[in-house]
Amino acid sequence: MEGMDQQTRNGRSASAAEVAALAGVSRQTVSRVVNGMPNVTEKTRKRVLAAMEELGFRPNFAGAALRGGSYRSIGLCMYNITRVGNLATLEGIMQAAREHDFAVTMIEMGGDKPYALADASRRMVERPVDGMILNMNRMAPDFEEFVPQPGVRTVILSMYAHPRCTTIDSDQYGSCELLTNYLLEHGHSNMRFVAGPETSISSRFREAGWRDTLGRAHVDAAPMLRGDWSADSGYAMGERIAAEVLAGGSQAPTAVLAANDQMALGVIAALENAGLSVPDDVSVVGIDDALEGLVPHNRLTTLRFDLRGVGKLAFEAAIGESSSIEAIHVPSTLVERSTVRDIRG
């Protein structure tokens, strides 16, 4: 306990020079001990460590960085942490950072309107970071012409490729391609799609994946239903779908592809309330695999993104030496549970 409350001169913590003076060695020897370099006698090392302990020595970050050049930290600019996907990505980034003994310096862009990448980049670059990851969940107005700060590797989380920065995202398009094919293979040629809000880029790519896949299979797409990601909006669309099913006829859908799990949950609730069975009457699939632990008896067939993988790749691209610019789409995995029935033959 002793030596913990010592008043350090001037409010700053002790410097290596003071430790050196107390231990009776040179400052350089202290530096060697701190950095774990060889060529220090065990006896000397102990004396220095004791002095460090006594003074509560904290290596000055600025001094080290000024000399060494690296901050061992990457910047992360987030638009909206609350969104589930962003959170898991953040976790992937944090995990990779920990493995490399990096810290993550975060800033959040406020307001509701999409921010310019240049603004985020400028704010971030005045911080001690070795690289940066910019999250862009709505379309940034300056996406095409954005030029990253020289000397700071910049990675953008986006489905779109960029001429000067590596971009990374879950393969939103491919996810719906996969799910649509999955439903087609199970005999569901008449399906409904419940989209997310128009403003969301993910939503647009998911919709395109669904529409294009149907097109490639020469199946006509029924008019799309639009929700807002919430379970209640899914419920509302589910009521419409239930009416179509109950009305019968050749146009009656046999399956629903919802652009996220919450909406899928709403759709299922509406169908069941209308007296229909899932999957006996209608099959339903969602996207995100976000209901784990949240809902009892979760049985929704859905798609899981490798968001931690996205975070990990983003981190590695941000600190990587390779100057190659790539557009990486991380594939997702189908999670088969029991809301889809095979109606072939």
Added chain:
Amino acid sequence: MEGMDQQTRNGRSASAAEVAALAGVSRQTVSRVVNGMPNVTEKTRKRVLAAMEELGFRPNFAGAALRGGSYRSIGLCMYNITRVGNLATLEGIMQAAREHDFAVTMIEMGGDKPYALADASRRMVERPVDGMILNMNRMAPDFEEFVPQPGVRTVILSMYAHPRCTTIDSDQYGSCELLTNYLLEHGHSNMRFVAGPETSISSRFREAGWRDTLGRAHVDAAPMLRGDWSADSGYAMGERIAAEVLAGGSQAPTAVLAANDQMALGVIAALENAGLSVPDDVSVVGIDDALEGLVPHNRLTTLRFDLRGVGKLAFEAAIGESSSIEAIHVPSTLVERSTVRDIRG
């Protein structure tokens, strides 16, 4: 566009000295322009700004911090970002940080076992931070004897008071006190409590709040049911409760207090599956208000924590000049929906 791709010597970005040379002024004048100090001719200022633009000047963070002392950044050590509560708190912290033009430097503690506060503090303190917030969601083994790093204001997110650090948390104890009284006031003197896992501190405080409140009201507490926060564990407990209700008798419960919303959801599902009605046969309340948008027709009466408020207070305590040490418990708000029935009289 011009001047954006210039090769900076040695990989480092241009220094103020180089800007000064190009602009034909002294380095100090550049410094004055950068920091917006007065006493610079408009003509000179323009020349300097042009030179900065041309060289892509980025003020060296380390140099400035070395001289100035402040990093305008606070450290945040998180145990598990994924937990819903932690996320909202993080958001509160980020928002407050943005208002003060601070960045947040995060590190995550890995592994499953509770980490020592001293470890987190040591790892954090070697980063450029002016203060730090330590999140402690399980009991840290060194909580009582922990001594914060000198010169770095340290705030702990915890229900327990600490002799040397300000602590802040949502009032977990008070939350269950409030809900228990709420149920009692509505005539439910026979209620069941579905607790979270034993390892969780929040869970322990919630349980104590429930138990003590019943004690103060001289009402006997029925044996506690233990879940693990998940909806499925709530469902399992709900089945037991349904059996008790259907068995009838004076010991049959009329209400359930679940320690979080997911478990409450599971309880409701089990009760309804057993043919019981909520709230006509049994009233149910949860805690967290975490189901918004996630579940269709959310009607759960629950309690909302002011997690953003917690984050904001934590940030302000971490950068505050006041050296007073407090234990702050942020109160929560009852969210009345329709899963509780008044059965008085």
Added chain:
DNA sequence: AACCAAAATGAGCACGTGAACATTTGACAA
């Protein structure tokens, strides 16, 4: 004892900045 190589330690510089202090410039009144 004398010598030598290797290990341990020390001295000095450079990093880029802000502040205190010193100097120059420019405008205006006498």
Added chain:
DNA sequence: TTGTCAAATGTTCACGTGCTCATTTTGGTT
């Protein structure tokens, strides 16, 4: 023109560190 004073600009120093290079010490061999 000259003197005066404030504004503008320049000079020097210190911040705390890591690296390079110089010096001292150690331990073993002849």
